[in-house]
Amino acid sequence: MHPFKRTGYEHMSALNEISFSVGxxxxxxxxxxxxxxxxxxxxxxAGIYKADEGEIYMDGRVATFIELGVGFNPDLVARDNIMLNxxxxxxxxxxxxKRVDEVIDFAELHEFTDLKLKNYSSGMQVRLxxxxxxxxxxxxxxxxEVLAVxxxxxxxxxxxxxxxxxxxxxxxxxxxxxxxxxNRFCDRAMLLERGDMMLLGDPDExxxxxIKVNFPQATLDAAVAExxxxxxxxxxxxxxxxxxxxxxxxxxxxxxxxxxxxxxxxFNQEVEDPAFSMMLKDxxxxxxxxxxxxxKNEESTGHFMPGDQAVFGVSFDNRLSAGRYYATVQVAQRxxxxxxxxxxxxxxxxxxxxxxxTGGVVDLPHDVEVRRPVRAPRPAxxxxxxxxx
Amino acid sequence: MxxxxxxxxxxxxxxxxALAGDPRRFLHLTxxxxxxxxxxxxxxxxxxxxxxxxxxxxxxGVMLFVFTKAVxxxxxxxxxxxxxxxGIVMFTFFSESxxxxxxxxxxxxxxxxxxxxxxxxxxxxxxxxxxxxLGLNYIAVVIFILARGVxxxxxxxxxxxxxxxxxxxxxxxxxxxSSLFVRFRDIRPIWEVALQAIFYGSAIFYPIENIPSVKxxxxxxxxxxxxxxxxxxxxxxxxGAPTAGQAIGGDxxxxxxxxxxxxxxxxxxxxxNREAPRIAxxx
Numbered sequence: 001m002h003p004f005k006r007t008g009y010e011h012m013s014a015l016n017e018i019s020f021s022v023g024x025x026x027x028x029x030x031x032x033x034x035x036x037x038x039x040x041x042x043x044x045x046a047g048i049y050k051a052d053e054g055e056i057y058m059d060g061r062v063a064t065f066i067e068l069g070v071g072f073n074p075d076l077v078a079r080d081n082i083m084l085n086x087x088x089x090x091x092x093x094x095x096x097x098k099r100v101d102e103v104i105d106f107a108e109l110h111e112f113t114d115l116k117l118k119n120y121s122s123g124m125q126v127r128l129x130x131x132x133x134x135x136x137x138x139x140x141x142x143x144x145e146v147l148a149v150x151x152x153x154x155x156x157x158x159x160x161x162x163x164x165x166x167x168x169x170x171x172x173x174x175x176x177x178x179x180x181x182x183n184r185f186c187d188r189a190m191l192l193e194r195g196d197m198m199l200l201g202d203p204d205e206x207x208x209x210x211i212k213v214n215f216p217q218a219t220l221d222a223a224v225a226e227x228x229x230x231x232x233x234x235x236x237x238x239x240x241x242x243x244x245x246x247x248x249x250x251x252x253x254x255x256x257x258x259x260x261x262x263x264x265x266x267f268n269q270e271v272e273d274p275a276f277s278m279m280l281k282d283x284x285x286x287x288x289x290x291x292x293x294x295x296k297n298e299e300s301t302g303h304f305m306p307g308d309q310a311v312f313g314v315s316f317d318n319r320l321s322a323g324r325y326y327a328t329v330q331v332a333q334r335x336x337x338x339x340x341x342x343x344x345x346x347x348x349x350x351x352x353x354x355x356x357x358t359g360g361v362v363d364l365p366h367d368v369e370v371r372r373p374v375r376a377p378r379p380a381x382x383x384x385x386x387x388x389x
Numbered sequence: 390m391x392x393x394x395x396x397x398x399x400x401x402x403x404x405x406x407a408l409a410g411d412p413r414r415f416l417h418l419t420x421x422x423x424x425x426x427x428x429x430x431x432x433x434x435x436x437x438x439x440x441x442x443x444x445x446x447x448x449x450g451v452m453l454f455v456f457t458k459a460v461x462x463x464x465x466x467x468x469x470x471x472x473x474x475x476g477i478v479m480f481t482f483f484s485e486s487x488x489x490x491x492x493x494x495x496x497x498x499x500x501x502x503x504x505x506x507x508x509x510x511x512x513x514x515x516x517x518x519x520x521x522x523l524g525l526n527y528i529a530v531v532i533f534i535l536a537r538g539v540x541x542x543x544x545x546x547x548x549x550x551x552x553x554x555x556x557x558x559x560x561x562x563x564x565x566x567s568s569l570f571v572r573f574r575d576i577r578p579i580w581e582v583a584l585q586a587i588f589y590g591s592a593i594f595y596p597i598e599n600i601p602s603v604k605x606x607x608x609x610x611x612x613x614x615x616x617x618x619x620x621x622x623x624x625x626x627x628x629g630a631p632t633a634g635q636a637i638g639g640d641x642x643x644x645x646x647x648x649x650x651x652x653x654x655x656x657x658x659x660x661x662n663r664e665a666p667r668i669a670x671x672x
Contacts, residue, residue, distance in 0.1 A: 047505030
């Protein structure tokens, strides 16, 4: 081996001829599959990568939140990291010192200010990074995948903050996989596919197109074929997912809206009247809600032959409190004692997004009222609260 | 769509560079990075600063023993222990700044890949941190000097420009080393070996005037580090010792170490500036 021999490399351009302009105060979404060039685009905008060709213009101070963070030093304590990042993002050391407490307040990490960053959980780091970015008063914010990590409460906080930033007319470029939040916040959006701009326009158009690009029939067909390729297993759970009310696949489901769980099952042997069941668990693995075709009155689910498929669906109003949930799905043979044909633990996951937190596991439809008791000289007043609708 | 007019007064984003942007931000950043790094060393371990001091002192102790008791290299040199300690502290500054600089840009990956800031801040902050350490270490030297009964003289002020000059030399090298290391990881072992060679070649533990060949004396003095330590020896410790100018064979020849330093600064900046836009991608 020659020591100075260059290993061959392929030329790969991450972005091609992308041209767009974002107005002052606009909330602009950038969506696309993994590897489509979203993050590269954001890095070029942020001035971290240099574009080989073309020009980028930016008016105002830019704050970046890229690759789940703003660049922390793991050996420094949170306070010092905030200082460092605030200065990096353009504040003077004096200004930065003043903001440190605000950042910690926002991140709700008071107990951990003197803890080294390496001892932070990844969720805490992201919270801190997001807080720094929010608190430096930039005119333009470049945000990459902030919703991908962090617990539900933090995601909620991000959503609230997005509302505030919108109201303050900040310009925001926002990379995400989460289509509902594109619909919810963005004025316009762009869909990238392999470095090309496929579409630029209304969030609705973009999200529809994204779903078409992202869940092509071909991959599902391949998964089904794979499921059928196991003749020894009577039934195979091919795939499971959640859908929002319009029937599009989504992981993030708004509270209080209808949604559904779906599972696609492929049969390789003759099965008469199989039983399908689903159990929703929360982050800690506690069972939150479960249902089955047996518990409903649907006595017969059908007669399936090898090569048949079935879609098991559970539609419900999302009354879960904000948080992440996992669905376990099972297909069983009915008869004397159930025989489990296939079971997938945590086959699909969903996140409830909510505008408020009640603190419980579920947020049931309810009313709250306070009344003065009638001032008649009765021995016992009427009950003061009535919690049913 | 590309035909949309760009409103005047908006600056294009030029991508990452060595110096981009507001000079005040540049200074703030360099200062903040250096202070945090220094604090990290100071409070990072239980004994913190003590280790910072113990390292050069250990080397000093060993050398003092070897060269005064075993080899007698130091005999006939006025205040040999002080000369040795001062030289070691200067070399520590030089080796610490350059050796840390080698991997500094790579170590700061988290920042480089996520924030747009003038990249030159990184090697400069490393040199600045080394200055903080030098300042503390030199306190030990001064205490030692005074304890030995060396006279306090106005010529001590020469220390300031000399140390600044040494810092420029270290800065030039730091810029080259840190940007090269991004692409060639072999730089680290190479530089470790080079530092050893520089230590032995810089007249730190032997007096320059004891080298038999005058030509070799002159050659050694071409090294800016050697010239600086020699001049410090003359100005601070022993007025009887040859100045850097005398040791190199004429003051005019001091232009050689000065020239080397300036050349390294220019080449270093040019090279770093050339590499800066691509650093984030090559990490």
